[in-house]
Amino acid sequence: MSAPERILVDGSLDGIDWATVKAELTADDFDNGRSPRALRRSFAQSQHVAIARDGERVVGTARLLSDGVCNAYLVDVWTASSHRRRGIASAMIRRLVEEVPGQHIGLQTSSAQALYASLGFREEPEFWAAVVGVWLDNDGNR
Numbered sequence: 001m002s003a004p005e006r007i008l009v010d011g012s013l014d015g016i017d018w019a020t021v022k023a024e025l026t027a028d029d030f031d032n033g034r035s036p037r038a039l040r041r042s043f044a045q046s047q048h049v050a051i052a053r054d055g056e057r058v059v060g061t062a063r064l065l066s067d068g069v070c071n072a073y074l075v076d077v078w079t080a081s082s083h084r085r086r087g088i089a090s091a092m093i094r095r096l097v098e099e100v101p102g103q104h105i106g107l108q109t110s111s112a113q114a115l116y117a118s119l120g121f122r123e124e125p126e127f128w129a130a131v132v133g134v135w136l137d138n139d140g141n142r
């Protein structure tokens with residue numbers, strides 16, 4: 001299944017107004033504190049990104065960190081609430097996973113299990129995590 005008609009999903013960050021994206025994330029209660037500049041950096045510095053656009057409006061994001069060999073990590077999966085349940089997140093994730101054949105992809109979710117299960121992901125027990133120091137207190141956010 002591809003993205004719905006008139007929604008374009010690609011890997012380009014061209015022309016994105018990150019302040020608007022942050023406002024959309026905030027409106028959807030999915031802002032995790034990054035400034036527009038830090039958001040831009042997060043995406044620009046990721047190996048693979050998927051952006052869904054409805055015209056000029058960004059209505060979906062996802063990105064994949066990968067070592068290019070064996071491990072990848074999926075983050076920032078979001079579809080604007082106005083555009084959900086139309087296959088946009090699925091289209092973005094499918095696009096990203098095709099970029100990393102042979103690699104193990106990890107992710108963390110507390111609410112979107114059905115989405116990932118529908119794409120072939122399975123729960124693996126004992127995900128462990130730590131924040132080094134204080135969340136977002138680093139040069140990337142200044």
Ligand SMILES: CC(C)(COP(=O)(O)OP(=O)(O)OC[C@H]1O[C@@H](n2cnc3c(N)ncnc32)[C@H](O)[C@@H]1OP(=O)(O)O)[C@@H](O)C(=O)NCCC(=O)NCCS
Nearest residue numbers: 077078079084085086087088089090108109112114115118
């Ligand atoms: C989770 C999220 C990314 C899904 O985006 P989406 O574009 O609506 O997802 P899709 O349309 O591709 O959904 C594909 C399938 O996933 C499952 N799914 C998606 N959202 C679901 C929900 N809220 N409840 C139950 N199943 C859901 C369904 O099986 C769905 O297929 P269906 O619509 O034919 O039943 C979106 O709801 C979102 O941005 N939520 C807030 C941010 C978030 O939680 N991100 C995930 C962080 S891990």
